[in-house]
Amino acid sequence: MKILIFSISLLFCCQAFGQIKLKGRVVDKDSVPIINVTVRNNSMKGSTRTDIKGEFEISVERLPAEILFSGVGLIEQRIILQNQVPISVTMQSSSEKLEEVVVIGYGTQKKVNLTGSVVAVKGEELQKRPVVSTTLALQGIAPGVTVTSSSGQPGSEGESIRIRGIGTLNNNDPLILIDGVASSLNAVNANDIESISILKDAASAAIYGSRAANGVIIVTTKRAKDGRISINFGANAAIQSLIDNPKMLGALDYLELYDLAVSNDTRNFNTGVAGGRTYGQDYIANYSKMMGIDPYIYPNTNWADVVFDDYAVQQQYNLSLSGGTEKLRALSSLNIQDQNGLYPGTKLKRHNIRLNTDYLISSKVSAGIDILGRLSENRQPAGMGIAAVYRTPAIFAYKTPSGKPAANALNSNPWATSQWDGDKGYSSTKYYEVFANLKLNYKPIKSLSFDLSYVPKFNFSSVKMFNNLINYYNMEEKVVYTSPQMRSIRQEKTFTLNQDIKALATFSEAFGDHNITALVGFQQITNNYESMYARRENSEFHYDQLSAFPNINQEGSGAANEWALQSWFGRVNYNFAGKYLLEANLRYDGSSRFYTGYKWGVFPSFSAGWRFSEEAFMKKVQWLSNAKIRGSWGQLGNQDGVGDYAFSSDINLKVPVVFNGRVAEGYAATDYAIRDISWETTTMTNIGIDLGLLDNRIELVFDYYYKNTNDILMNLSIPGIMGYENNPRQNAGEVENRGWDLSLAYNGKKGDFSYRILGALSDVKNKIVDMKDVISNYNGVLTNRAGYAIGSVYGLVYDGMFPTFADAQAYSVTQFGKLQGGDIKYVDQPTVDSDGDGVLDTGDGLISEADYVVVGSTIPRYTYSFDISGKYKGFDLGLFFQGVGKRDGYLSYDLAWAFNNGSSVQEWQRDGMWQEGQTDADYPRMFISSANNIKPSSYWMQNAAYLRLKNLQFGYTLPKSLLKNISMENMRFYISCQNLFTFKHMKAGYDPEMPVTSGSAQAVTPLMRTYSFGFNVNF
Secondary structure: HHHHHHHHHHHHHHHHOOOOEEEEEEEEEOOOOOOEEEEOOOOEEEEEOOOHHHEEEEEOOOOOEEEEEEOOOOOOOOEEOOOOOOOOEEEEOOOOOOOEEEOOOEEEEEEEEOOOOOEEHHHHHOOOOOOOOOHHHOOOOOOEEEEEEOOOOOOOEEEEEOOOOOOOOOOOEEEEEOOOOOEHHHHHHHEEEEEEEEEEHHHHHHHHHHHOOOOEEEEEOOOOOOOOOEEEEEEEEEEEEOOOOOOEEEEEHHHHHHHHHHHOOOOOOOOOOOOOOOOOOOHHHHHHOOOOOOOOOOOOOOOHHOOOOEEEEEEEEEEEEEOOOOOEEHHHHHHHHEEOOOOOEEEEEEEEEEEEEEEEOOOOOOEEEEEEEEEEEEEEEEOOHHHHHOOOOOOOOOEEOOOOOEOOOOOHHHHHHOOOOEEEEOEEEEEEEEEEEEEEEEEEOOOOEEEEEEEEEEEEEEEEEEOEEEEEOOOOEEEEEEEEOOEEEEEEEEEEEEEEEEEEEEEEEEEOOOOEEEEEEEEEEEEEEEEEEEEOOOOOOOOOOOOOOOOOOEEEEEEEEEEEEEEEEEEEEEOOOOOOOEEEEEEEEEEHHHHHHOEEEEEEEEEEEEEEEHOOHOOOOOOEEEEEEEEEEEEEEOOOOOOOOOOOOOEEEEEEEEOOOEEEEEEEOOOOOOOOOOOEEEEEEEEEEEEOOOOOOEEEEEEEEEEEEEEEEEEOOOOOHHOOOOEEEEEEEEEEEEEEEEEEEEEEEEEEEEEEEEEEEEEEHHHHHHHHOOOEEOOOOOEEEEEEOEEEEEEOOOEEEOOOHHHHHOOEOOOOOOOOOOEEEEEEOEEOOOOOOOOOOOOOOOOOHHHHHEEEEEEOEEEEEEEEEEEOOEEEEEEEEEEEOOOOEEHHHHOOOOOOOHOOOOOHHHHEEOOOOOOOOOEEOOOOOOOOOOOEEEHHHEEEOOOEEEEEEEEEOOHHHHHHHOOOOOEEEEEEEOOEEEOOOOOOOOOOOOOOOOOOOOOOOOEEEEEEEOOOOOO
């Protein structure tokens, strides 16, 4: 018995001795202890709770051990402990998201109480994308917001933002406000941004009235948060390369296909026998032999290789300092960007400076001064020819044996201007923007606040183009031609002063469960603009100043205009117990751009929401954290398409007229003014639902909307006999957009690993309802006409290819010129009523403009993105994908049509060209000139849908234990890549993001792939 008792006692002692005690403390994000947190050891199924100090002690059998932390209203955490060192656990309240505050028009509001469609983006999300353009950092980040770029050239600022489609035939840009000041999104550096709010529906944007028809983007910059001094420094270095370079044919393949094209074009249509060749096999064989012996006489030039640099370098530096006292706080920042382009001599330099100050004058009065400055210079060689890099054939040499620019039959040598040393001419654009926001706030009582602000904003731009003479030589080193034929210089300067005065009164009070916020305000905006233009030519001196040029061939002009906008506005918000939400907005705008009696417009909106998750009958549904349905209706105005003086006629001076047989100077009215034009009006209806599930770990937001814009300002025709040069502006058009937005997010955490998955999907259907029978065709293949989307592709319908010469000759429908095998066949649309029933049912046997129809749309459909990010201890990884599910692109002009205007040939054209017997091919028969095959048609349309990995970033943050000894708060290193890969359907060399323009897709600098390395440090 004694032995048994001793054995049992020893067993318990060993078990107790084998247990390991762990200690720690649980706090919230403000380091305040949290009591009654359940701390569970999963392996031993034991648990404990934190005490009043947030401290706990728990036993485990072995290390490492997984510990679970949970509590009412807290997001559960799992942490794996490796040792017995006391730990500190920071837990997040599951209701923190419910308390999140979002910036809205002239104020803030809890996110859960929003009744309009608003997307909030944190600044840190933008800073994950180290791009030089803040606009591009916004791409794909919010459903219903489409950001596109028209060029990869440094400083091009060719980005466009569209919120919920294209609403008008005029300006579709949203209103962008930086701390309440209208500006460009690129005027602020992404590192200075605290948050961005995107107001997508009329209810949320109506407080801005006539300026908000295309949506509103509110940028809030960072401010000093406390009195201590904080220093932040970041640096980023990157290299860029082409995403997709067109693959052009070498000299031998070019000569072979050129001969084939000539033989096709000179075919004998009586016998069907192909014509002769320009070069012939003997010449091509000799060319092949001599290429390696005399590359100047027998060149094989890869123009992209000799013109473009292998890569371009960009650098970016950010420095910010903040701090102050209890009464005065300030934050200043400096951003420096230096970006080179792949085309030598292209360069962007940009400096952004910012100062935000807050001064507490007394307990009731505060003031602030925010100053922003932007200075940029974009420089490129004169006559820079991106398209010429791809269109110039490989059979032309780029330089002579002595290194001088080589002449050729096309007068096209992009290498000559790319060897940029300033002597060959340049184009320089300098831009300066400065504004100061002077603010005063008076708060006599807790519930009442008065705000007054004055913002003077100065914009100045200077454009200078100096074209110098470049001589082009033959291989005997003799000048063949000079381009341009004479030196010239052009300078243009613009100056704008915009002044904005605002006065606001805000009342906010709670009466039990009744919460009311009311706002009234006044705004006055004045804008003054001046410009000057001068041009001179034919100087004998190599000097880039106007004074160096003679005044015999000169031009000069100037302009000045002004406009003003005056507004009264108000808003009332009401919610009962956080469950029933109401909001009403009203804005009364008056514009100087309209005539007396038509200046003023009233723009109201109403919205409501019901947080049914707060109802008593929903409390048992524990997985539902937040649920709200909302709806809104509102009207917005637009005046951007009218011009500053559309209500008055323009009179041109010094118009030559013949009087009594002599030419004299007279006066002529060129524009017929219509005084009763007024605002375009956009009416939008929106319904939506917001859901938060599983302690808001899952968040879903869905919106459906209908947007109608009527009274769109258009130029309507008047009889030519009236003698006016230009048609007057009238309220005539109507456009509608129907669409939906969806976003879904999941936030997870397991131990030290946390992750987030965010997806966004949206779609919009655009249609022109009415254009008063006006049809607008532009860019060669695009059209605006009633019943179709803005920017629709307009042309003939492709109906296959003629498989043989005999089939083409036997075809009964007349097309364009003589047809042969490999030519495109078009649908003869029904244009004849054959049976007299009033329905067009038969073609007329002639392909003409009567057979043109809408064949596609350039407006993106099903735009989507998904963002995957994760953190483990100090490591973080993020992947951001963005794409378009449906869009039509179009191939045209020199790059799409081999040999067009002497251009080169792409590999896909050679590989996909028609062969005898084919009824379909990627490219028709080879031709030098074909009136039939280059007609606008559905054949040249391309599927422009794509998926692109826009950003991949991997970072590491050093442990605070390593930094505390050097007074450093945080330090993070990262590597990043933008536009890493793309899944697409378009041909090689064509980027699906690029717009359909009136030239080749390569007429502008392609988008770039960027590899970067950077770091951020906080003191």
